[in-house]
Amino acid sequence: MKEKTSFLKNEICENSPNKNIIPVTTTIDSNNQLSIGGCNLEELVNKYDSPLYVLDEITLRKSCKAYKQALEKYYPGESLPIYASKANSSIFMSNLIASEGFGLDAVSEGELLTALKGGVPNDKIVFHGNNKSDKEIEFAINNNIKVIVDNEYDLKRLEEISDSQNKYIDIMIRFTPGIECHTHEYIRTGSFDSKFGFGFETLHKVFEAVSKTKHLKLIGLHAHIGSQIFELDPHNDLGEIMVTVILEAKKYGHNIQELNVGGGLGIKYTQEDDPPSIDEWIKTVSSSVANACKKNKLNLPILMCEPGRSIVSTAGVTIYKIGSFKTIPGIRTYLSVDGGMSDNPRPITYQSNYSACLVNNPLNSNPNNKFTVAGKHCESGDVLFKEIELGNCKTGDLICVFGTGAYNNSMSSNYNRIPKPASVLVCNGEAEIIQRRETPNDLLKYDVLPDRFIKQS
Ligand SMILES: Cc1ncc(COP(=O)(O)O)c(C=O)c1O
Numbered sequence: 436m437k438e439k440t441s442f443l444k445n446e447i448c449e450n451s452p453n454k455n456i457i458p459v460t461t462t463i464d465s466n467n468q469l470s471i472g473g474c475n476l477e478e479l480v481n482k483y484d485s486p487l488y489v490l491d492e493i494t495l496r497k498s499c500k501a502y503k504q505a506l507e508k509y510y511p512g513e514s515l516p517i518y519a520s521k522a523n524s525s526i527f528m529s530n531l532i533a534s535e536g537f538g539l540d541a542v543s544e545g546e547l548l549t550a551l552k553g554g555v556p557n558d559k560i561v562f563h564g565n566n567k568s569d570k571e572i573e574f575a576i577n578n579n580i581k582v583i584v585d586n587e588y589d590l591k592r593l594e595e596i597s598d599s600q601n602k603y604i605d606i607m608i609r610f611t612p613g614i615e616c617h618t619h620e621y622i623r624t625g626s627f628d629s630k631f632g633f634g635f636e637t638l639h640k641v642f643e644a645v646s647k648t649k650h651l652k653l654i655g656l657h658a659h660i661g662s663q664i665f666e667l668d669p670h671n672d673l674g675e676i677m678v679t680v681i682l683e684a685k686k687y688g689h690n691i692q693e694l695n696v697g698g699g700l701g702i703k704y705t706q707e708d709d710p711p712s713i714d715e716w717i718k719t720v721s722s723s724v725a726n727a728c729k730k731n732k733l734n735l736p737i738l739m740c741e742p743g744r745s746i747v748s749t750a751g752v753t754i755y756k757i758g759s760f761k762t763i764p765g766i767r768t769y770l771s772v773d774g775g776m777s778d779n780p781r782p783i784t785y786q787s788n789y790s791a792c793l794v795n796n797p798l799n800s801n802p803n804n805k806f807t808v809a810g811k812h813c814e815s816g817d818v819l820f821k822e823i824e825l826g827n828c829k830t831g832d833l834i835c836v837f838g839t840g841a842y843n844n845s846m847s848s849n850y851n852r853i854p855k856p857a858s859v860l861v862c863n864g865e866a867e868i869i870q871r872r873e874t875p876n877d878l879l880k881y882d883v884l885p886d887r888f889i890k891q892s
Contacts, residue, residue: 440792440800440824442706442837451712452498453702453745456790456837458491458752460861469794469835472861476754476794479866480833483857485756486774488844490869492531492862494750495840498713499535502742505717511725512735517561519698520546522743522841523751527860527869529553532746540741544571547580561607561657561695565631572596576604583607583657583695585632590644590651597650606645607655607693610638612676614660614669632658638680642687653689655736656680659697662744665710667719670696674723682731695739696720702748704838705788713745744841751840753778753856754794757832758811767807767822772834775810776817777853779836779843783816791823794833799826808834812851844870852878 443463448454460472469476472491480487499516506514517538520528524546529539530553538559541547550560562575565585572592575582584590584606597604609632627634633641645653656677660669673696681691701710711719720740728735755772762768781787791808793799804825810817819836828834847855854873859866 519743
């Protein structure tokens with residue numbers, strides 16, 4: 436795909452940030468320099484170095500408020516939006532979403548601990564995972580965190596723990612509803628062939644097994660059909676299917692009070708992307724669940740949804756510094772930046788596309804300046820953009836990549852022993868560090884040289 440910088444002129448959708456490529460506070464000043472949250476991006480790099488993750492607080496809060504308000508507007512019963520912390524997990528993010536009245540979904544002890552440290556109330560946290568360790572399950576139970584049971588192995592261990600502690604435990608069951616949606620196969624989870632959740636056809640056995648346990652109380656159902664979804668129909672179908680499963684569970688004596696429809700709403704990474712708004716998405720799931728309950732004369736369950744990407748992605752950008760250029764005549768010019776697959780593994784993993792521009796002179800894109808933007812890692816596939824049109828640029832100039840708030844920092848690695856970038860929060864002209872930059876020495880912290888090797892050297 437050929438990327439251009441014309442997206443900077445798009446009208447901003449204030450109440451559904453996922454429909455924008457850029458954070459809602461993005462401006463280009465009279466000196467032709469890019470700012471976000473009132474902070475000049477070049478000045479941020481001068482102070483905090485590059486690559487640098489930048490998160491815009493206003494965009495984040497607008498996304499949270501859009502979910503809250505739409506649930507209040509469209510769902511006649513009680514509701515709770517839950518932030519999928521895998522999208523970007525930090526003490527700061529946990530704190531921000533808690534302040535917006537969100538719950539949080541975690542999939543490891545690390546994410547659970549981060550949520551608790553950030554101040555998310557334990558009764559608003561749910562614990563997911565297709566292969567939870569015993570230690571993680573115990574951590575969740577000891578902290579009174581609700582467990583979403585994914586498979587028979589989970590069920591068996593929860594039964595054992597609840598019996599051994601003589602303690603009643605509320606659980607939710609995750610199942611695969613058999614819904615196909617058009618997204619990358621790695622982020623599609625709702626079809627029958629998925630590693631997550633109980634198969635739809637096995638649910639009757641699961642309900643029977645739970646009803647035979649002494650201490651497990653089945654209070655909720657969960658399904659998540661995939662991520663970066665632009666269609667509304669799959670979630671309309673999901674609401675209806677989940678209500679039929681409430682009816683099935685009832686036959687085994689289970690009173691389902693909570694319905695969690697997962698996340699999945701897509702965002703606009705490039706001009707070609709046109710996701711529905713948060714309002715439209717919530718309207719779809721709310722009316723599908725409410726209508727199906729009405730049809731079946733069921734009390735409305737508490738409606739939960741688990742957005743990740745559409746909360747945090749558009750609020751985040753990554754700033755890189757340009758280093759080397761290499762022109763292969765008649766083929767392409769590589770422009771290398773000081774980060775790449777270690778801070779953003781999505782392009783090499785999912786062939787994901789992004790939009791980007793120069794930090795200084797952002798609107799200037801010259802059709803003769805076509806570049807392949809390469810990362811600095813030892814992989815030929817470490818390419819952030821196959822082809823992008825930029826203005827005139829040289830070594831030392833800065834590039835801003837948009838839409839990197841989700842699944843970048845949280846999926847980052849130390850490949851090639853490259854330290855992770857710092858993250859700064861910007862708001863009203865102030866910038867605050869929310870995650871410090873790693874140093875090469877930090878990366879040595881867990882290396883151990885056994886004594887006998889020390890003696891040899
Ligand atoms: C169980 C579950 N819930 C929620 C999410 C969040 O999805 P998204 O970031 O697309 O909103 C995911 C993402 O993979 C997930 O696996």
